[in-house]
Amino acid sequence: MAGARRSGEASPLRLIAIAVILIGLVLVSLRLLPGSPFQSEAAARWGAGAGQEDRSTNAPSDRSSRPSAQPSPSPSLEPLPFAAKDLDLDIEGWYSWSVLDRRTGAIIGSDNMDETSTTASMIKSWIVADYLRRADENGQTPSDAKLADATRIIRDSDNTRAEQFYNNVGRSASIKRLISMCGLTDSKVAPDGGWSRTALSPRDTARMANCIAEGKAAGPKWTKWLLNEMRLVRGAGDFGIRKAFPAAEQKQIAIKNGWIDRTKEQEMHINCLAIGDTWTMGVMVRYPIDMGYEYGMKNCQKITEALLRPGV
Secondary structure: OOOOOOOOOOOHHHHHHHHHHHHHHHHHHHHHOOOOOOOOOOOOOOOOOOOOOOOOOOOOOOHHHOOOOOOOOOOOOOOOOEOOOOOOOOOOOEEEEEEEEOOOOOEEEOOOOOOOEEOHHHHHHHHHHHHHHHHHHOOOOOOHHHHHHHHHHHHHOOHHHHHHHHHHOOOHHHHHHHHHHOOOOOOEOOOOOOOOOOEEOHHHHHHHHHHHHOOOOOHHHHHHHHHHHHHOOOHHHOOOHHHHOOHHHHOOOEEEEEEEEEOOOOEEEEEEEEEOOOEEEEEEEEEEHHHOHHHHHHHHHHHHHHHEOOOO
């Protein structure tokens, strides 16, 4: 028959339908294939929900909610070479001591560290500092001759030059500046206005030493120079506190001592001031005049040695 199909022959419509189905399956496969340009943007990512940002699930949502870094605790300060203790030494007469921690301002000392004695030459460290600071404040630079005089006052304890400098800085007005600028609480100007009879306590001696060390006394321009001169004290004035330290350390300790025989009181007055890297110290002794200078000079050292920690 003319219009009849052969058995087993597929019609054109059926072929088209099959082709459409195959093409659809291919397209679906391509959309699900990772890396395919037809991949669906809505497909879930591995380990994250659909539509979620590419972020670790443990990460905080904003910076403000993140734990802040905690600062590491500051290391504790190294102990000073001195230990606070009550001394019971076989020393004739009166003695007193004080130590100031330059890092904290803390002060330790004997029960009588606020009692005063006359300074003698120890006060020369302030007189020179006051002179140098005031010169700089007035826009002046001391001449080489004046600096040489200052060296003699500090290293050799020259009395004549000290008196000249004391006159230059206004005599008792300079001691009043010392008390005010350095925060002294126990000390007084001498009744006669002289530098040698300035009344200072061991506690205020340590404060004055710190005032020099931190640059307030001599000012920023001259502090380093003055401290170097005080490290170079020589001859009769080189005794006391720093002698208690090992020889290598002694060179780094700045000092200014005072020693005088008070005939009116029939007493020897011996005083020691020292400046270390982290500390300042004042030691004062008084005893009968007939015992001589050396007794007090050795006792300044003896008191210091008794206060030093083992191993210093």
